[in-house]
Amino acid sequence: MVRIHFSAMCVGCTFLGMASLATIVGLWTVQLLPSTGTPAEPWNEHRLPDTLVPDYYNITLWPRLQPNIHGLFVFTGNSSLVFKCLRETDLILIHANKLNLTSTDGYVAKLFALGISVAPSIQKTWMQETTQYLVIQLKGKLKAGELYELYTEFVGELADDLAGFYRSEYEENGEKKIVATSQMHPTHARKTFPCFDEPAMRAVFYITLIHDRGTVALSNGMEIADTVLDGQPVTVTTFEPTKNMSSYLLALVVSDYTNVTSANDTLIRIWARKKAIEDGHGDYALNITGPILKFFENYYSVPYPLSKSDQIALPDFYFGAMENWGLVTYRETNLLYDPVISSNANKERTATIIAHELAHMWFGNLVTLKWWNEVWLNEGFASYVSYLGADFAEPSWNVKDLIILKDVHRAFAVDALASSHPLSSKEEDIIKPEQITEQFDTVSYSKGASVLRMLSDFLTEPVFVQGLNTYLTTFAYQNTVGEDLWNHLQTVSFCQYFLPLSVKEIMDRWVLQMGFPVVIINTTTGQVSQMHFLLDPETTLERLSPFNYEWIVPINWMKAEVEQPRFWLTEKTAFHSDMKATGNEWVLVNLNITGYYRVNYDTENWERLLNQLTENHEVIPVINRAQIVDDAFNLARAKIIPVTLALKTTKYLSKERDYMPWQSALNNLDYFYLMFTQTEVYEFLQNYTRKQVTPLFEHFKTITEDWSHVPTGHTDQYNQVNAIRFACSTGVDECQNLTTSWYRQWMDQTNHNPIHPNLRSTVYCSAIASGGGDEWDFGWLMFKNAIGIEADKLMSALACAKDTKLLERYLGYTLDASMIRKQDASSVIVYIASNPDGQTLAWDFVRRNWVYMFTEYGVGSFNFASLISGITKTFSTESELEQLLQFKSDNSEIGFGSGTAALEQAIEKTKANIKWVAENQREITDWLMAESA
Structure with a gap:
């Protein structure tokens, strides 16, 4: 039976008065005790004991969308938590952070027994701040097997900190609007109400929201009743109970938004500011959400488990999006699509992010990982299948191939460092909130996606999805560990496909040790070997590997133009006679980059591949053309091959028209720009890049009929942007004149922007870089009047200015939320850097x-x-390394939070950059001088 405590609605007025007496932080009505106890005391442990588990919560919250007399925005609430005692105990530990707990009769909490026993009375309570617990010491013991109810009332600040229950602000028609919204993931539910805030502590949530009349309340479940509270200008909205789920998936929103709706098998609603909906900016998301949901229903062979799918666009949001079950929250720029100002890249991002979040409705929400040490499996999986969902919604884009550039290459860059980490960590090593937050990094998302794509390939996709189905149906509404998935995949693949070892034994090599191999091919002898790839091979590895940095590697390959049967490299070195090549035969390994590894060849095979690129590059698959470039540059950075060999892979680009090889080359040449911008090499690098990109610029000028339209192909549109961006940045006069004239036309006709949405970021940056104060001031004015995607484009372009006074002014704006939103401040600083x-x-x-x-x-x-x-990322001198180390030392006491690992990686990268520049600058200069002549 559900107990609804509407008494809190009256008590809420008392709460509001109390909150106006002082700031929220520090208004505890419970005793604050310092953390001086021994680790043996449960309240000093960061993990909950295994004595209690939640059954359901009944929560009422009332956010105030106007400040009180002290300028504070607050919310009030109460919670009834029904939990079961698993083992006899006289202690209740429950997460609570930055909440003021109080009650009308002076008790912080009330405890009731729901079974035959009598609830013990409360002896004392206090907040343990370091571990974020409300500690309730009992005079007697809770009985194993019995149900109890814990009732609390509380006040919290509806702050603008983007965590827990928080506020977001925006202007519409000159009026300031407030949205009360939430971000519980990963450890912020405790900032909203007292709860067992761990993913394995699943429960059902009964939610009631009290909100101003004229506003709309949303939560995970469908609204089931709206009532008016007597004597108050508010509405009380109750929601259907959630499924049994983790606390981090709870979502709450109060706003005056509106929506567009589609009701087929599942009610789908896209919510946003009224004007955005009126202008049709939610239509694209609405059109693709249904097909993507249907795709995943078929992919998993499990029906969508909820009655509705709400998706909402928020002005202020820390992450790109969050997979709250039934109410997915997004940054506005990731959900809304305006065909007038949005580029094809914006459209693709909307499709892939929606697919990523909807993939979580099953993998992550229906079945949830037990603990954050395996967050990679959740995020890596959603990242991988997001390409499949987006491909289903937009089949003409061929978006599945782009995982190579966006995830595989991105993961390689980080995972080749000695400061990388395994996909899975030990559970006891990830316990503090900041440690949990650090898990949400490139390794978890991009490497996770890459190794799962590899797994799907060598099992074959039908087997992979069959294993997913049995995994999801077996563990629905439960928590798992990664090994559970391996076991289910093994069950469906056993006796059907030959594997050298079990799925678990293969995947453990990729999951439990950091890094990846470079597979070395000798086409003279047929020898195939592997070694741990490190960008700096001389670095000292402090992290031991349980497998001595050896992997079980699936080898997909082709000889000349013929695809060959897959084989497995299961040891350091093996011989494969078919790998021998003679005459003009070339061997190409890691076909379509299905494996998570790099490839090096003997010199003769490298030359044969380069000759093939020169003679007829289209014989080599486009994905592998991109990979040849990326492998070569990174092998050269690791001092495995000469840097001139890497540069040679770009010589054929004057004939290349496909996007992926060009993007791969430009990404790698960007490293040269980062290292050599302040040196004599810069001019020669500019000359060479200009020579290679000019034919591409001319190609797109021709096929677009002098820039009068855009190419039809999705990735061709991307490459048109590359052509303009690099032609302008390397000094092609025609390009600079083009972008400057377009921007000037816009300045002259403010209400009409003649620049195509695909080209705006590039054109804005080029024009502001070559302009002065007038161009920058106009861009700033347009930025302040823009919202969403257009604002993002201008925000990055304003950092392209060459006038340091303008850049200093822009930096100063990042600490003023009225100028630059808090969620965007770090991005602006990085743009300027x-x-x-x-x-x-x-x-x-x-x-x-x-x-x-x-x-x-x-x-x-x-x-x-x-x-x-x-x-x-540009650091490459001893002086910069000293500054970085000093920065680490100066701030060691305050710390670096989620940036701790990034700082160690920055130090490692800087050391590697210093050595690389010293060893390669002369050779690079000579080669560029010769080739750009």
């Missing part, structure tokens, strides 16, 4: 303001990992 004229300014700014940013803004506002990696 990516500009050679702004790099030093940005680094000095971060060092000067680190304490302020870290303490005042916190994890919900600044992405410290991306900030540190973005600021330091």
Whole structure:
């Protein structure tokens, strides 16, 4: 039976008055005790004991969308938690953070017994701040097998910190609007109500929201009743109970939004600001959500388990999106699509992010990993299948191949560092909130997606999805560990497909040790071998591997133009006679990059591949053309092959028209730009890149009939952007004149922007870089008047200015939320750092303001990992290394939060960059001089 405590609606007025007496933080009505106890005391442990498990919560919350007399936004609420006692105990530990717990009769909490026993009375309560617990010490013991109810009332701040129950602000028609919204993931539900805030502590949530009349309340379940509260100008909305789920999936929103709706098998609603919906910006999301949901129903062979699918676009949101079950939250730019101002890249991002979040409805929500040490399986899986869902919604894009550039190559870059980490960690090593947050990184998302794609390939997709189905149906509404998935895949693949070892034994090599191999092919002898690939092979590995850095490697390959049967490399070295090549035969390994590894060849085979690229590059699959370039550049950085061999892979590009090889080459040449912008090499690099990209620029000028339309192909549109961006940045006069004239036309006719949405980011940046104060001020004015995607494009382009005074002014804006939203501040700093004229300014700014940013803004506002990696990516001198080490030392006490691992990686990368520049600068200069002549 559900107990509904509507008494809190009256008590809420008392709460609001109390909250106005002081700031929320520190208004505890419970005793605060310092953390001086021994680790043996349960309240000093970061993991909940195994004594209690939740059954259901009955929660009522009332967010105030207007500030009180002290300028504070607050919410009030009460919670009835019904839990079961598994083992006899006299202690209740429940997560609570930044909540003021109180009650009308002076008790912080009330405990009731729902069985035959009598609830013990409460002896004392206190908040254990370091572990974020409300500690309730009982005079007697809870009985094993019995159900109890814990009732609490509380006040919290509806802060703008993007965590827990928080507020987001925006302007519409000149009026300031407030949205009360939530981000519980990963450890912020405890900031909203007292709860067992661990993923394995699944429960049913009965939610009631009290909100101003004229606003709309949303939660995971469908609204089932709206009533008016006597004597108050508010509406009370109750929702259908959620499925049994983890606390981090709870979602709450109060706003004056509206929606577009589609009702077939499942009710689908896209929510956003009224004007965005009126202007049709939610239509694309609505059109593809149904097909993507249907695709995943068929893919998993499990029906969508909820009655509705709400998706909502928020002005302020820390992550790109969050898979709350039944109410998915997004940054506005990731959900809304405006065909007038959105590019094809924006459209693709909307499709893939919707697919990513909807994939979680089953993998992550229906079945949830037991603990955050295996978060990679959740996020890596959704990242992988997001390409499948988006491909189903937009089959003409061929989006599945783009996983190579967006995830495989991205993962390689991080996983080749000695400071990388395994996909799975030990459970006891990931216990604190900041450690949990650090797990959501490139390794978890992109490497996770890459190795799962490899797994699907060598099992074959039909077997892979069959295993997923038995896994999801067996563990529905339960928690698992990664090994459970391997076991189900093994069951369906056993006796059907030959594997050298079990699925678990193969995958453990990829999951439990960091890094990846480079597979070395000798086409003279047929020898095939592997070794751990490190960008800096001289670095000291502090992390031991349980498998001595050996992998079980699936080898997909072709000889000349003929695909060959797969074989497995199960040891350091093996011989495969078919790998021998003679004459003009070339061998190409890792066909279509289905394996998560790099490939090196003997010199003769490299030359044969380069000759083939020169003579007829289209004989080699387009994905592998991109990989040849990427492998070669990274092998050269690791001092495995000469740097000139890597540069030779770009010589054929003057004939290349496909996007993936060009993007791969430009990504790798970008490293040269980062290292050599302040050196004599820069001019020669510019000359060479200009020579290679000019034919591409001319190609797109021709097929677009002098830029009068865009190419029809999805990736061709991407490559048109590449052609313009690099032609302009390397000094092609025709390109610079083109972008400047387009931008000037816009300045002259403010209400009409003649620049195609695909080209706006590039054109804005080029024009602002070549312009002055007038161009920057116009861009800033347009930015302040823009929302969503257009605002993002202008925000990045404003960092392209060459005037340091403009850049300094822009940096200052990042600490003023009225100028730059908190969620965007770290991005703006990184954009400025990516500009050679702004790099030093940005680094000095971060060092000067680190304490302020870290303490005042916190994890919900600044992405410290991306900030540190973005600021330091150009570091390549001893002076910069000294500054970085000093920065680490100066701030060791305050710390680096989610940026801790990024700082260690930055130090490692800088050391590697210093050595690489010293060893390669002369050779690179000579080669570029010769080739750009």
